[in-house]
Amino acid sequence: LLIRGKVVSGDKRSGKLVLVAHCVLNQNSRALGLAEESGAMVDIVNVLVRNEVGIVQMPCPELAFGGALRKPQTKERYDNVAYRQHCKKLAEEIITQAQEYEEHGIRLRLVIGISKSPSCGVGKPGILVEELRAAMETRRMKVPMCDVSHECSKPRLREIEQLIRG
Numbered sequence: 001l002l003i004r005g006k007v008v009s010g011d012k013r014s015g016k017l018v019l020v021a022h023c024v025l026n027q028n029s030r031a032l033g034l035a036e037e038s039g040a041m042v043d044i045v046n047v048l049v050r051n052e053v054g055i056v057q058m059p060c061p062e063l064a065f066g067g068a069l070r071k072p073q074t075k076e077r078y079d080n081v082a083y084r085q086h087c088k089k090l091a092e093e094i095i096t097q098a099q100e101y102e103e104h105g106i107r108l109r110l111v112i113g114i115s116k117s118p119s120c121g122v123g124k125p126g127i128l129v130e131e132l133r134a135a136m137e138t139r140r141m142k143v144p145m146c147d148v149s150h151e152c153s154k155p156r157l158r159e160i161e162q163l164i165r166g
Contacts (some may be wrong), residue, residue, distance in 0.1 A: 006090075019110070020044075022060035087127045114126075
């Protein structure tokens with residue numbers, strides 16, 4: 001591993017990092033009736049493990065804001081001053097942590113969100129993703145983002161692998 005231009009002998013870190021939406025690793029965090037897996041999104045996790053990336057689980061803004069037994073909400077329902085401030089604070093903390101890794105040679109390769117999520121959607125940006133993008137733009141960080149769902153196609157999994165490899 002090369003950190004700040006110095007080789008660290010015997011350290012097996014890959015130097016690669018991925019941020020994932022909370023529910024990629026823990027479907028128990030989803031709003032009532034929306035869990036698509038019993039635990040984690042195994043196909044996605046397998047791709048990450050196979051590609052030897054560190055996995056940082058982003059906090060679930062909806063869980064923290066509305067609790068574990070919350071009902072599903074639309075982006076429009078969540079898009080209010082209190083929730084947006086909540087997501088902005090989380091985004092700043094997430095990007096501060098990612099920047100710490102970056103400063104020490106561990107590269108953030110990808111941010112993985114959840115399709116159709118009012119908070120973590122990428123294609124149709126959710127509120128947390130909007131705040132993450134703003135925080136990254138302020139810090140001049142350019143990191144690809146993509147959506148996943150429990151029905152992730154093989155081409156999508158290959159795309160994730162390509163994004164991780166850079």
